[in-house]
Amino acid sequence: MNAAASPTEIPTDPARLAEAFRLFNQVSEELSTAYGALERQVEKLTAELAAANAETQRLREQAERNARLAAMGEMAAQLAHQLRTPLAAALLYAGNLENPELPAASRTSIARKTVGRLKHLERLIQDMLLFARGEALGRETFAVADLIGDLAHTFEPLARQRGVAFDPPDVAAGLTLTGNRKAIAGALTNLLENALQAASGHPAAKVALGVTASAGQLAFSIRDNGRGMAPDVVARLFEPFFTTRPEGTGLGLAIARGVARAHGGGIDVASAPGAGSAFILTVSRGSAGGQPPT
Numbered sequence: 001m002n003a004a005a006s007p008t009e010i011p012t013d014p015a016r017l018a019e020a021f022r023l024f025n026q027v028s029e030e031l032s033t034a035y036g037a038l039e040r041q042v043e044k045l046t047a048e049l050a051a052a053n054a055e056t057q058r059l060r061e062q063a064e065r066n067a068r069l070a071a072m073g074e075m076a077a078q079l080a081h082q083l084r085t086p087l088a089a090a091l092l093y094a095g096n097l098e099n100p101e102l103p104a105a106s107r108t109s110i111a112r113k114t115v116g117r118l119k120h121l122e123r124l125i126q127d128m129l130l131f132a133r134g135e136a137l138g139r140e141t142f143a144v145a146d147l148i149g150d151l152a153h154t155f156e157p158l159a160r161q162r163g164v165a166f167d168p169p170d171v172a173a174g175l176t177l178t179g180n181r182k183a184i185a186g187a188l189t190n191l192l193e194n195a196l197q198a199a200s201g202h203p204a205a206k207v208a209l210g211v212t213a214s215a216g217q218l219a220f221s222i223r224d225n226g227r228g229m230a231p232d233v234v235a236r237l238f239e240p241f242f243t244t245r246p247e248g249t250g251l252g253l254a255i256a257r258g259v260a261r262a263h264g265g266g267i268d269v270a271s272a273p274g275a276g277s278a279f280i281l282t283v284s285r286g287s288a289g290g291q292p293p294t
């Protein structure tokens with residue numbers, strides 16, 4: 001019989017059995033130590049990866065903020081121009097108020113116009129600040145039905161006054177969203193105002209607001225059967241100060257997109273001249289990983 005046991009043979013000699021056990025224990029211990037070391041290595045690498053991810057996120061946020069500030073620098077000259085017109089008008093009106101001969105009715109009317117121009121200025125400045133400070137948006141969890149209720153409350157009388165049908169959606173009571181309620185309401189208000197402006201005056205004018213929830217996202221749709229837009233207008237929609245309205249600031253959509261992006265979403269547009277427009281604003285339902293506006 002061969003002295004060396006083959007791997008499948010179990011040794012019967014007690015000395016060899018003891019040696020086999022000793023070897024087995026030694027290998028087990030070595031394996032267990034190696035496994036422990038491997039586990040620690042995995043933990044270390046996981047921690048390093050998390051730190052690297054956090055650093056990447058921080059750098060990306062910084063780069064986006066820098067890009068936004070650079071864009072704001074470019075916008076400064078345009079902004080000065082935007083502020084100059086309402087300011088000049090307000091100054092002109094206020095100057096008229098100095099006239100002691102002015103009848104009371106004219107005085108009231110001029111004062112009202114002055115306040116109107118100053119309010120326009122204030123809105124421009126507030127919009128600019130929202131655009132610049134996008135990353136400082138606070139977050140809360142709220143019922144989507146409450147948000148829609150608030151919007152409908154504000155928007156319904158305006159639509160009625162302009163002869164535009166408006167249909168707010170029914171939203172499931174349990175549907176919630178985490179994000180900045182005020183900013184999201186502002187973005188949707190702008191889309192609704194745009195839709196109202198586009199639809200009013202058209203036959204059977206209507207604006208429809210819809211909400212669709214999917215696993216991680218909420219999509220708000222704002223559709224109108226108004227004038228629609230040519231491709232060259234669609235291409236410039238989100239440019240700050242791009243407007244086709246004499247009273248417009250052209251900041252509404254730039255800010256709305258910034259808000260959607262800050263909530264991990266965006267805005268899609270479908271439109272054609274004469275065929276109305278559809279704007280879909282999406283936000284992430286948790287939105288913790290949202291990016292600052294760009």
Ligand SMILES: Nc1ncnc2c1ncn2[C@@H]1O[C@H](COP(=O)(O)OP(=O)(O)OP(=O)(O)O)[C@@H](O)[C@H]1O
Binds near residue numbers: 243
């Ligand atoms: N639903 C729509 N139908 C047709 N045109 C639209 C619609 N929404 C936006 N637009 C076009 O896009 C332009 C830019 O819209 P945006 O909301 O950014 O600025 P605005 O409405 O002109 O001014 P404001 O700053 O007061 O909102 C509008 O002037 C208009 O020409």
Ligand SMILES: [Mg+2]
Binds near residue numbers: 190248252
């Ligand atoms: Mg607008």
